[in-house]
Amino acid sequence: MRNITVEEFKSSCxxxxxxxxxxxxxxxxxxxxxxxxxxxISVRLSGEYLQEFGEILHHNVDKCLLVAGEVTGIFGGGMVTQPMLLVIGDRATFSADGKDIDVCSMAIDTATRWFDENLRFVEPEYVDYQVELKPGSAELTDIFRRKGEVLGANDSSAAVGYAPLSFTESMVLDTEKYLNSPDFKEQYPESGEDIKVMGVRKGNDFDMTVAMPVVDRFLESEEHYFRMKNNLTDAIDSFISGYVEEKGVSMNTTFSLNNLDMPGRGMNGIYTTVTGTSAEDADCGQVGRGNRVNGIIPLNRPVSSEAAAGKNPVSHVGKIYNILSHRIADRIYNNVPDVEEAYVWLLSDIGVPIDKPKVAAAQLIMKKGTVESVQDEVTEVIDKELENIGEFTMELARGMISLY
Known part of the structure; x- marks a missing residue:
């Protein structure tokens, strides 16, 4: 028995x-x-543990602080005067069965590779590392020694997911993905990776604010910046127009780029970076302060409070249920007739196998018909996903599911 309930969601989509x-x-x-x-880092550790011991051992590497550095911005290319500091923390297994795992070196190597593969202008010397990973507590570590196909939950934790994304949500998500795509970067190499998109829809009026730095090595002057900004604006405008037409949506759209810009103030009045990220000197970062696991921050929706990134993929329900709730909602929406919107809630009971949640509830908004008419089908979807939770956790362990 999996405590599955299905009911109507008493709200408009x-x-x-x-x-x-x-x-x-x-x-x-x-x-x-x-x-x-x-x-x-969690994916790297999971792979190492599987290779060495045949199972994923205890780790929760979900505490991280990126401390901003310092730069001097200059037309034609500035310089980093103080590197960023990445503090990597929480818990991991350093040894088992007489074998040692070099967790700290693995963490730094993984971080260095990520910067190299994703941020074009961040050189290795631009980031320092401080690793504060330690062995886990006896009781939480012991969960991994309790044999069984499905481990017990390491916490009492709740999660909620939903499907489908609305047009507004999809538009915001896809705009950022387009602006950070390889094709866009090839065409507009001056565009930095630290892009933030804020979208607001009021009725049929959609407005988007985009912040996207220009990398200063590509700039000759303030005037050159604003010419580049005009080109970037035209590219974004073309994407938005095409997107709305492709989706067949009747929507009045407006957008703005780098609203803080002020002509006549030189480098102080334009949005530039040396490295493509504001972490170089303006903004620190932390795990859990960014996007929810479906890639956006949706202020109109119920969302999970847990930060999923870095948590272990086989017992930490703050990760597993967070992502699984969205997957189940998506399965319901795509496979059960006449469902307009689905919300799925999962609640774990610490120590109880993760395939048997304390609560597994679906709340539905129907296009037509009643919730009662699809209750059995929805229950079957939820039950099947929980039955196959072992396969799902292995997808997480291998990094096959994006959660940011």
Whole structure:
């Protein structure tokens, strides 16, 4: 028995509401950097543990602080005068069965690789590392020694997911992905990776604010910056127009780029970076302050409070249920007829196997018909996903599911 309930969600769907506000912190945002690196470290550790011991051992590397450095911005290319500091923390298994695991070196190597592969202008010497990983507590570590196909939950924790994304949510998410895509960077190499998109829809009026730095090595002068900004504005405008047309949505759209800019103030009045990220001198980052696991910050929706990035993928329900709730909601929306919107709630009971949550609840908004008419189908979807939770956790362990 899995305590599955299905009921009506007594509200209008997101797209029918008068107001929606959605944010997306892009690839190079300091918070996104922390989420990405820490989850990559978890994937790296999981792979090492599987290779050496045949199972994933205790780790929760979900505490991270990216401390901003200092730079001197100059037309034609500035310089980093003090590197960023990445503090990597929490718990991991350093030895088992007489074998040692060099967790600290693995963490630094993983972080260095991520910067190299994702931020074009961050050189290795621009980041210092401080590793504060320690062995875990006896009781939480012991969860991993209790044999069984499915481990017990390491916490009592709740999560909620939903499907589908609204047009506003998809628009914000896809805009940032487009601006940080390889094709866009090839065409506009001056555009930095630290992109933030804020979208607001009021009825049929959609407005988007984009912040995207220009890398100063590509700039000759303030006037050159504003010419480049005009080109970037035209590219974004073309993308938005095409996106709205492709989706077949009737929407009045407006957007603005780098609103803080003020002509006549030189480098002080334009948004530039040396490295493409504001973590170089302006903004620190932390795990859990960025996007939710579906890639956005949706202010109109119920969201989970847990930071998923870096938590272990086999017992930490703050990660597993957080992402699984969205997957189940998506399965319900795509496989059960006449469901307009689905919300899924999962609650763990510490020590109880993760495939048997204390609560597994679906709340539905129907296009037509009743919740009762699809209750059995929805229950079957939830039950099947929980039955296959072992396969799901292995997808997480291998880094096959994006969660930022």
């Amino acid at each position: 997101a797209a029918a509401q008068q107001l929606e506000i959605v944010e997306r912190k892009g690839l190079g945002h300091p918070d996104s950097i922390c989420d990405a690196i820490m989850d990559n």
